[in-house]
Amino acid sequence: MKKHNYGTAILSGFEYLLENYPEVFVIGQGLWSPWYVGNSMTDLDKKFGVERIIDTPVSESACTGAAVGASLAGMKPIVVHPRMDFMIYAMDSVVNQAAKWSHMLGGQSHPGVTIRSIINRGGEQGAQHSQALHAWFAHVPGLRVVMPTTVADARDLLIASVLCPDPVMYIDDRWLYEQEDDLPPVIELNLSDQRPRVTQSGSDITIVGSGHASLLSRNAAIILKNDKISAEVIDVRVLNPFHVDEIISSVKKTKNILVVDSGTLTAGFSAEIIAKVVERLPVDCLNNRPMRIALPDAPAPTSRVLEKDYYLYAEDVINAAKKVLQR
């Protein structure tokens, strides 16, 4: 029996930070009754006190800005947005202020704030409770964007994000919470050293994704083995700044690439991955056309029939991989 799942791994990341760094505090809606966030923040208020675990008015914008301001004063705040959709009210604090602060003031001041936003879809929640907007944030220079897929990364990339002197958008996905795994002792990682990681080795096709799409890809790769297709799966982990070398090395080996993304297709992060890989590959390196699969260019529907059709499953990844390989 595994000791942890993705949600409790996040919880242990919070506990590690709050125990070891007095300048860490957490601010956001629902923190004194954290049923919005699964098991990822249970009892933090009781353990660390309401002065450090701050529940707030329904003010996404001001609370995010307040965290940015506190970080400028030497704190290491974590803002929690239980649904990413609501965070759109906070775009000025994230995009105009936090992401640009160091640059526009000559590198003299750095907002070391972590913004935890959660992709929380399914369950007939519809268009405004379901979005995966990681590509938006990866488009903003100065904002580091992190999407942990594995149980260990859920904890360790949270810790690395909070200890990083730059603003970080840490995006977790409720569809990852049930994964179970053991957690090794914490090692504090330097976020700027974190790269895409091969989570499954293979030789026929490289499948790249982040967050939930990365989990789907891993599950698909296991099934693809039955069809004698050896897929190499790469988990992007950090979307901005985006490092592509590991993906290029893999594609040079497999000569095929499929990108899977949990956001919508057009101008999505899948496009960035393909572009950065293809423009750096030798001409004629690929055996087949690159391909990407993502959500349709439509808001999330509510009705369960439409919703089921809208999202991606391992089967979609399997079919796409076969299509790339023309099998």
Add this chain to the structure above:
Amino acid sequence: MKNHLQDLSDPKKFHNSVSIDHLSTERLKAMLKSMIIIRKTEQQLALARKDGLIGGPVHLGAGQEAIAVGISESLQSSDRVFGAHRSHSHLLALNPDFYKLFAEVLGKVTGFSKGMGGSMHLYDQPNGFYGSVPIVAGTVSLAVGAAMAARMQGTNDIGVAYIGDGAVEEGVVHESFNLAKVHNAPILFVIENNLFASHMHISLRQPSDMISRFAIANEIPHKLVDGNDVVATFDAAKDQITEMREGSGPRFIELVTYRHYGHVDWRDDVDVGVDRSLDDIENWKARDPILRLSRPMIEKGLWTVEEELSFIKDLDKGISEAWDMAMNDPYPEIDATLNYVYAPSS
């Protein structure tokens, strides 16, 4: 629109000398000199912009100097001050280094923000100035957070948010008032009500010209003050800041004022706006915060015409030399564009 400000918004009123008897000569002189430095610095910027020497926009606050000077007199360097687009005075009242401001406005590496910010992105945290940005309400919530941090850190420091009457029309300001109140943040909301947002008079934007109504709505103790009276500004802010350092939570001060120049650069903006005439500007210039302090100081023998002329002569020379020096300073290295995106150690 309801004219709740009444006489405070009438430019023909409040031309009188300010009351100075209860303040030390030293403090009066310091505030007078600070206001003159800011005025002269901004006049230099206006001329240089008109002459095409400055590449980017400058939002000048000439006429509004009493506010930053009156507030800053009670601040300490560990306080956390945030500004917006019209923030030269907010910075210079904490650190009168006009050379670094000139260099910054010219995009030179010797400037307050190492030439990366220009007039609209200013930084001097060692003197308490955390930063200013041109999104007009962009730093208000940041100031609340820096103030909340001051409490967590066990200090008696406060946050200061300079907010224009236009900025209160952005929603985050109201979230910030509410958040500051419910979390008892030691922040002073400083409302500079100059009656205009860019070209638009407040009567076309709000149902009342009195911004303090939002303090009342959020249960934040407030004061409404003649913002062209540096002594009244100092008195009101001093009491509020003392309370805040003792843990009172947020305070709100609304200061009614007027800018001599238009929204941006050196022009009068009488041809693009509504309710802004040359006549109005002349009347507001008679409600001059510098003149209204210097006049009673001279009458009471605390200051002389000769001292003032001599101070201005030296200042003009200093400004001229600083300007020339800044003009000759180097620009940032080309790689600065990429080097400042993230912190160097990361």
